[in-house]
Amino acid sequence: MDSDLLWLILAILVGAFCAGNLNRLRQQRKKKLNSLPPGDMGWPLIGCWGNRLDFSSHKFNIGNIWSFLRAFKSQNPESFIDNFKQRYGPAGIYRTNLFWKPSIIVCTPELYRKVLTDDDQFQLGRIEEIVIDAFEEWSEMKRRILFFPEVNKISFKVMMTIFLGSWTDNTVIASMEKYYTYVFAGLFCTPINVPGFAYNRAVKAREMLVKGIQGVLRERKQNGPNSRRGLVDFIREAEDENGEKLDDERVAIILLMFLITGRESSGRTAAWATVYLHDHPQVLQMAKEEQEEIIKRRPSSQKGLTLNEIKQMKYLSKVINETLRIRTNIFTLFREARKDSYLDGYFIPKGWKVLVWQSAVHMDPEIYSNPKQFLPSRWDDFIPKGGAFLPFGAGTRSCIGADLAKLEISIFLHYFILNYRLEQLNPGGPVNYLPSSPDPADNCPAKVIKIP
Numbered sequence: 001m002d003s004d005l006l007w008l009i010l011a012i013l014v015g016a017f018c019a020g021n022l023n024r025l026r027q028q029r030k031k032k033l034n035s036l037p038p039g040d041m042g043w044p045l046i047g048c049w050g051n052r053l054d055f056s057s058h059k060f061n062i063g064n065i066w067s068f069l070r071a072f073k074s075q076n077p078e079s080f081i082d083n084f085k086q087r088y089g090p091a092g093i094y095r096t097n098l099f100w101k102p103s104i105i106v107c108t109p110e111l112y113r114k115v116l117t118d119d120d121q122f123q124l125g126r127i128e129e130i131v132i133d134a135f136e137e138w139s140e141m142k143r144r145i146l147f148f149p150e151v152n153k154i155s156f157k158v159m160m161t162i163f164l165g166s167w168t169d170n171t172v173i174a175s176m177e178k179y180y181t182y183v184f185a186g187l188f189c190t191p192i193n194v195p196g197f198a199y200n201r202a203v204k205a206r207e208m209l210v211k212g213i214q215g216v217l218r219e220r221k222q223n224g225p226n227s228r229r230g231l232v233d234f235i236r237e238a239e240d241e242n243g244e245k246l247d248d249e250r251v252a253i254i255l256l257m258f259l260i261t262g263r264e265s266s267g268r269t270a271a272w273a274t275v276y277l278h279d280h281p282q283v284l285q286m287a288k289e290e291q292e293e294i295i296k297r298r299p300s301s302q303k304g305l306t307l308n309e310i311k312q313m314k315y316l317s318k319v320i321n322e323t324l325r326i327r328t329n330i331f332t333l334f335r336e337a338r339k340d341s342y343l344d345g346y347f348i349p350k351g352w353k354v355l356v357w358q359s360a361v362h363m364d365p366e367i368y369s370n371p372k373q374f375l376p377s378r379w380d381d382f383i384p385k386g387g388a389f390l391p392f393g394a395g396t397r398s399c400i401g402a403d404l405a406k407l408e409i410s411i412f413l414h415y416f417i418l419n420y421r422l423e424q425l426n427p428g429g430p431v432n433y434l435p436s437s438p439d440p441a442d443n444c445p446a447k448v449i450k451i452p
């Protein structure tokens with residue numbers, strides 16, 4: 001994966017962006033240091049004892065990565081930012097050192113938007129490559145594929161690339177996908193750990209997956225640093241104050257968590273959006289016109305999509321919202337009452353689960369008229385009242401991959417809408433809502449046809 005892209009993803013996940021030209025900064029350092037936002041550059045390892053703000057030695061600075069990982073591991077990622085707020089005031093902008101990069105963290109909506117609208121230079125190359133290659137392969141087959149599982153494969157590849165880096169061998173990714181599929185199936189079956197049962201297969205597959213990731217990490221140690229590194233490289237190199245690192249098994253578990261939470265949901269949403277677009281030719285036409293306009297405005301020297309272009313896809317984002325509403329990925333979210341409490345005047349005993357039934361809210365005719373109708377235009381100037389549209393959850397457990405998911409889905413739809421057509425075998429066929437999320441019962445056999 002491009003290092004720019006990796007950093008973009010990190011920026012989306014933690015709301016940070018890295019400082020730019022180091023030489024220029026060094027020259028102007030004295031003058032500018034005083035105007036840096038409040039914050040600290042974390043713990044030095046070697047080489048920068050004198051001045052924590054010496055950017056020239058940031059490579060040797062483990063920075064704040066350990067507190068970042070600790071917050072993440074303790075299921076309370078916000079505590080990382082809360083800590084800054086407590087120590088340096090509520091400005092919402094702080095300096096730090098994360099993943100060997102001196103960084104500015106921004107955490108107010110205004111600043112967040114400002115940062116994200118300033119970045120024409122980001123290239124989304126590797127995700128685009130994965131998507132384009134898959135479409136070419138499908139269309140060249142000239143026969144039906146099972147559309148939903150195939151889109152999930154793309155999603156898996158994108159996530160592995162972000163996690164492991166763009167130089168990871170395709171065959172390694174393919175074998176890991178096979179094991180991952182068993183692990184995922186194991187989440188929804190009876191835990192009978194006896195050979196021949198799905199749960200036992202999942203346990204074994206998990207071991208193989210961990211071994212596979214350990215193999216990749218070992219190979220990296222042998223081959224030395226590589227510029228196309230992935231998130232995993234940063235995580236496993238991080239050390240705490242006592243010099244402790246996460247072992248490979250824990251790194252593999254973090255990867256598994258990302259895959260389990262992100263792979264099917266992004267893939268499913270991209271696949272349903274494609275199906276809905278093809279079932280609604282007028283909507284498809286409007287989406288296509290928007291994408292063509294974006295290409296027309298593009299300078300001839302530019303290759304591939306930029307983040308700014310994705311932000312211009314206003315109509316497409318309504319298509320994605322409408323898909324997330326009508327095909328809610330996780331129909332209910334769970335919480336547990338930690339103490340006896342009251343909700344809307346009703347008593348909730350300690351230990352009882354509270355299920356937030358998302359799909360009921362998303363299909364409530366009082367909020368969304370004709371809720372079963374796929375109608376992206378309902379999002380024109382429509383801001384749902386609090387709690388009425390939360391496909392990525394809310395609060396401390398909300399989805400950390402929401403921006404990445406929207407990015408991936410937008411790239412997928414951009415290339416599909418402009419270049420391909422979906423010919424389904426059974427349009428409008430039955431849908432399975434269990435074990436967890438809506439999928440076409442027949443996995444949507446379809447031909448992907450290249451538009452001449």
Ligand code: HEM
Nearest residue numbers: 261262265266269329333391392393397398399400401405
């Ligand atoms: C359309 C795509 C996606 C949807 C609809 C979605 C939805 C959600 C929802 C509703 C939650 C909250 C669960 C709860 O409150 O109990 C959640 C959590 C989470 N999501 Fe996503 N997600 C998507 C994509 C992704 C991706 C691509 C990633 C990985 C990069 C990801 C990583 C996570 C993680 C790690 C959590 C757990 C956060 C925590 O417990 O602190 N998700 N997601």
